[in-house]
Amino acid sequence: MKKVSISFTLNGDTVSAEVPPTWTLLKTLREAFELTGAKEGCGVGECGACTVIVDGQTVNACIYPVPEIDGRHVTTIEGLADKEGNLDPLQTAFLENNGVQCGFCTSGMIMSARSLLDDNSSPNEDEIRTAISGNICRCTGYVQIVESIDIAAKKA
Amino acid sequence: MxxxxxxxxxxxxxxxxxxxxxxxxxxxxxxxxxxxxxxxxxxxxxxxxxxLRGLTDLCYIQKNSAYHIGALATHRMLEQSQLVKEELTALQQGSSQVGSIQVRNMGTLGGNICNAAPSADTAAPLLVLDAVAVLQSPEGQRRVPIEEFFIGPSETVKKNDEVLVEIEIPSEMGRFKTAYCKHARRQAMTLPIIGVSVGILLEKDVIADARIALTVAAPTPIRVRQAEDFLKGKPFEEGVLKEAGEIASSPECCMPRDSLRCEGWYREEMVRILIPRVAMAAVEE
Structure with missing residues (x-):
C-alpha cells in the first residue's frame, strides 16, 4: 500500500511520519509515535477511550482518518503535563480522588474534561456529565470521575 | 483487508x-x-x-433572505450557534443530541442527511423547517425539498455525480416555534426509539400553521400532514394537541416496525404521547 506523508504538531512538537492512508489517528499515535495513552476500546467512536484533542476539539481518534491530520495540532494525554513533569490539575485530581479504577477510560475521560475546562472554567455537575457523555467507564459509577473534574476546576 | x-x-x-x-x-x-x-x-x-473536509468554504451558518447552512457545518457548530438555537430551535436540539461531543465535533449536517438513517437526529427538525437540499453536479445545481430527499433507509435522491452542498431553510420558518424530542433509553450516545419534531406558528392563540415530523416511524423520516392539517385554525390547547397525537399515531399516518431497539406498538404509543408534549415544549421555549 502506498504510504502518505503527514506532518503535524503533536503535544507542541512538529512531527512527521509515513503511514498507510487507511490508518486512523489512533493507530498512528500508538504505533508510529508510541503514545499509548489513548486506547482502542470499541474502535467505532462509541466509547471515547481514544479521545484526543485536535485543533482545540475532542475527537474519536479511532475513526479519524490519519491523512486529515496533516497540518493540525494534536494534544494527547501525554501532552498535558508540563515539561518539568508537573501533572495537569485534572490528572492530580483523578489520582487523589479515586477517579481512576482500571484506567482504560481515564485518558479519554481526562481529555474530554480538559476540553470542557478550556471552554468553561467553572462547570456545574450537569455540564461535567454532558462533557463526558461520550466517554464510557465500566468500573465506576462515574461519581468519583465527576467529583475529580469538579475538584480540578475549583483548584485551577 | x-x-x-x-x-x-x-x-x-x-x-x-x-x-x-x-x-x-x-x-x-x-x-x-x-x-x-x-x-x-x-x-x-x-x-x-x-x-470533503478540504472544502472549508462549505462550513458556514448564515442568515440573509433565508437560512443557509453549509453541508460541512458540524453538529457542534449547530449546537453552539445562538442563531440556530433561537430561530431554528428544533435543529439545534437535534444536532446537540447526535452521538457524543467527539462525534459532533467531527460529524456534519450534510453527512447526517446523506447517510439517510431512518433515525437521523437532524432529519425530523429539517422536515419541520421546510428545508431544501441543494445538490451540485458539474452540470449545475438542483434544489430538492427535504421531504423528497429520503427514499429509503440509507437511500436518497442524490445522484452519483452530485454533492450535497447546502441546506437552505426559508426565512419565514424562523417565525415558527419548533422543538425536537429524541425518545431514547439513554441521554447520550444512543439512537432514538422514536424522534418527534413539531413546529407551530401561533397567531394570538390560534394555530395558523403547523409541521409535524417523525423519525423511526417509517423507512424514511416522514411528515404527518393529516395531523398538521387538523391543527390548522384550531386553538392552541391540550385537547387539540392530544387529538393531533391520536391522528399521527394511527395506522394511516405511521407504521413503525418492530426492531432490536423497540417494538412497533410502543413507538406508536409514544408518537401519540409525545406530539402534544413536543408542541407544548416548542411554544413554551
Missing part, C-alpha cells in the same frame, strides 16, 4: 473530477463518523475515499 486510497481535493471542481475518474469505486467522506465505521466494520469497502 482494508485498503483504499485517500484523496483530499481542495475544491468542488476537483471533487467532481475525482468522482468522474473513480466512479463507483469511490465514496465521499465528510466527518467520517458513519463512513469510517462502515469501513472498519466491513460493510463498505471503497477503493478510493474522496474527502
Amino acid at each position: 482494508i485498503d483504499y486510497e485517500y484523496l483530499k481535493p481542495a475544491s468542488l471542481d476537483e471533487v467532481f473530477d475525482l468522482m468522474k475518474k473513480h466512479g463507483s469505486k469511490a465514496e465521499l467522506v465528510a466527518g467520517g463518523t458513519d463512513v469510517m465505521v462502515f469501513i472498519k466494520q466491513g460493510n463498505h469497502s471503497p477503493e478510493v475515499l474522496i474527502s
Whole structure:
C-alpha cells in the first residue's frame, strides 16, 4: 500500500511520519509515535477511550482518518503535563480522588474534561456529565470521575 | 483487508473530477463518523475515499433572505450557534443530541442527511423547517425539498455525480416555534426509539400553521400532514394537541416496525404521547 506523508504538531512538537492512508489517528499515535495513552476500546467512536484533542476539539481518534491530520495540532494525554513533569490539575485530581479504577477510560475521560475546562472554567455537575457523555467507564459509577473534574476546576 | 486510497481535493471542481475518474469505486467522506465505521466494520469497502473536509468554504451558518447552512457545518457548530438555537430551535436540539461531543465535533449536517438513517437526529427538525437540499453536479445545481430527499433507509435522491452542498431553510420558518424530542433509553450516545419534531406558528392563540415530523416511524423520516392539517385554525390547547397525537399515531399516518431497539406498538404509543408534549415544549421555549 502506498504510504502518505503527514506532518503535524503533536503535544507542541512538529512531527512527521509515513503511514498507510487507511490508518486512523489512533493507530498512528500508538504505533508510529508510541503514545499509548489513548486506547482502542470499541474502535467505532462509541466509547471515547481514544479521545484526543485536535485543533482545540475532542475527537474519536479511532475513526479519524490519519491523512486529515496533516497540518493540525494534536494534544494527547501525554501532552498535558508540563515539561518539568508537573501533572495537569485534572490528572492530580483523578489520582487523589479515586477517579481512576482500571484506567482504560481515564485518558479519554481526562481529555474530554480538559476540553470542557478550556471552554468553561467553572462547570456545574450537569455540564461535567454532558462533557463526558461520550466517554464510557465500566468500573465506576462515574461519581468519583465527576467529583475529580469538579475538584480540578475549583483548584485551577 | 482494508485498503483504499485517500484523496483530499481542495475544491468542488476537483471533487467532481475525482468522482468522474473513480466512479463507483469511490465514496465521499465528510466527518467520517458513519463512513469510517462502515469501513472498519466491513460493510463498505471503497477503493478510493474522496474527502470533503478540504472544502472549508462549505462550513458556514448564515442568515440573509433565508437560512443557509453549509453541508460541512458540524453538529457542534449547530449546537453552539445562538442563531440556530433561537430561530431554528428544533435543529439545534437535534444536532446537540447526535452521538457524543467527539462525534459532533467531527460529524456534519450534510453527512447526517446523506447517510439517510431512518433515525437521523437532524432529519425530523429539517422536515419541520421546510428545508431544501441543494445538490451540485458539474452540470449545475438542483434544489430538492427535504421531504423528497429520503427514499429509503440509507437511500436518497442524490445522484452519483452530485454533492450535497447546502441546506437552505426559508426565512419565514424562523417565525415558527419548533422543538425536537429524541425518545431514547439513554441521554447520550444512543439512537432514538422514536424522534418527534413539531413546529407551530401561533397567531394570538390560534394555530395558523403547523409541521409535524417523525423519525423511526417509517423507512424514511416522514411528515404527518393529516395531523398538521387538523391543527390548522384550531386553538392552541391540550385537547387539540392530544387529538393531533391520536391522528399521527394511527395506522394511516405511521407504521413503525418492530426492531432490536423497540417494538412497533410502543413507538406508536409514544408518537401519540409525545406530539402534544413536543408542541407544548416548542411554544413554551
